[in-house]
Amino acid sequence: MENGHPSLGLEDGTIDVERLLVEPQDGHMSMDSVICFNEKITKNAMDIEDVSRSSGGSDTGIAQERKDFLNGEVLNAMPSEIEAGYFRLENDFCSMGEEYLLGVEFAESITNLDYGSSEGLQASVSDSQIQVSTAGSDTVCRSDLFRTYDFRDCQKDHFNVGRSKLSDAPSQCTISPRSCSLQNSGKSQNSSRSSFQDVLSDENDGRFSQAGEMFCSPKTKRNSDVLTGHGDAIDVIEGQETLTTTSVQASNTDVLPTQKRSRKPTKRYIDEFVDPITTHSKKRREVSSSTVKYKSLGVKDHKKCQVGPKAIRVVPPEEFSVVAIQVPFGSLANKECAESHPYNTGARVDSRNSMTKSKGKCVTLHNQNIMEKCVTAVDVKKRGDCGTGQKKTDGCVTEAQLKRKDEHATAAHQKKRNECAIAVIRKKRDDNLTAEEISGRRKHHRLWTISEVRKLIEGVSQYGVGRWSRIKKLFFSASAHRTSVDLKDKWRNLLKASGMQEQGSQTQQGEKKRNMAWRPLPKSILGRVCELATMYPYPKGQRLKICRDSPDRSADITLSDYRRILRSINGN
DNA sequence: ATTAGGG
DNA sequence: CCCTAAT
Secondary structure, three states, X not given: OOOHHHHHHHHHHHHHHHHHHHHHHHOOOOHHHHHHHHHHHHHHHHHHHHHHHHHOHHHHHHHHHHHHHHHHHHHHHHHHHHHHOOOOOHHHHHHHXXXXXXXXXXXXXXXXXXXXXXXXXXXXXXHHHHHXXXXXXXXXXXXXXXXXXXXXXXXXXXXXXXXXXXXXXXXHHOOOHHHHHHHHOHHHHOOOHHHHHHHHHHHHHHHHHHHOOOOOOOOOOOOOOHHHHHHHHHHOOOHHHHHHHHHHHHOOOOHHHHHHOOOOHHHHHHHHHHHHHHHOOOOHHHHHHHHHHHHHHHHHHHHHHHHHHHHOOOOOHHHHHOOEOOOOHHHHHHOOHHHHOOOOHHHHHHHHHHHHHOOOHHHHOHHHHHHHHHHHHXXXXXXXXXXXXXXXXXXXXXXXXXXXXXXXXXXXXXXXXXXXXXXXXXXXXXXXXXXXXHOOOOOOOOOOEHHHHHHHHHHHHHHOOOOHHHHHHHHOOOXXXXXXXXXHHHHHHHHHHHOOOOOOOHHHHHHHHHHHHHOOOOHHHHHHHXXXXXXXXXXXXXXXXXXXXXXXXXXXXXXXXXXXXXXXXXXX
């Protein structure tokens, strides 16, 4: 008799499981099907467990056999299914795998409690779980890898409980106090199986939306009415605790699946998200620019690498008087306060940077920051400024190169994919970025020194405007930063500063005056700029501005005229 | 790859 | 300084 009953249960379990494994193949995996799947599995496990318990000590063998079946067949079957690619829905799959484990595990632990330890059994269980976790990890949802590990740890504890007999169980339970309390309390009755499925999905929704809706799977959007009913489970926040709780709860009854669904780790990861985003909205430029410009590694990246050491470079004495001639026309022109400290050149960098910071880009770029975080995590080596080239193979990285406009669209997907990376990143971010932010200077923003400007002027006088790359090569080969574009920009600014440019309108004149106050450009330099501007009008279109009288002069001036100009300037 | 120009 | 379009 006793054999008959258990065996029946076993048979049922077998059939159910098999059917369940097959079912998903037929249709597309909908969330409902997944839920049913989980539920049934859990139920199976529980049924088996009940049988085992009722069968008494004499049936230990049978129970163990059952366990073996579960562990060997079911658990092994899962990975194969996964590998076969039946479940590509990440969340579904992940939850399913976990569910599976939980169901089996709970039965296992219970059995052990009842009948004592069975080493072989435990070993098989743990092995199977490792398998599952592996399969799951490489499939999609990496975040679940963490959970799986946690889970395994928890389960180990349970094993220990089983081994150390019932008497030891309470002490072991301290690992997850909630588990104990739940086990002892009558809470297991507060949920009926009839509402199980609803509870499942609802709780999912509740938790997800609560956490930040980023992981919410579109399939299961429902009203979370039942949420309140399970506030207890939802309140649990620590992932491990949740897992443990779930597994132990499983031994009780139907409540198990309900609470099992609430995965707290999610919240943790979400926190990881929110935090980095707000912490530093920076770092974007570096990664993005370096990533986008991976093509020009030779110049650009090299330049980035040198930024650090260069910063400490000693400023030549001549430049101390007029340290740098930053020409932040548009931005600083608006800051009247700048006029009150005209010669506070040192602080100019900071003010400028802060302005850039608050300019607004950072707000819209939060999403990209996430991706960048991911990038940072991908190549584990902590790179200060350089090391930009080696991360292109990862999907996250390529995504990070998306335009800003696309970020909003892709951000959601990215988040899911990156949640694992984020956790790893947090540390990195703290020591990496904070330091940079604190130091006011931004990597890509370097003040132009007088000597640099002189070189630029010299170059322009020799090659004329527009041949920036050549000028760069000849005059700025030493300074890896200062791309040709930089030279061009600087020249543009110099033209503005010298007043040669856009001799237009009253507003410009006034602004120029204002700028003069805080821009300590040496007159000699300005004069030269003026000179050169006359012969090499920058916007080449409007060259006929001044030197209309001597066309050939502007054509082949170069050295002789340069000398002449130089002399005149020096004479001044 | 370089340049011009807008932001 | 960054980004993009046009050479």
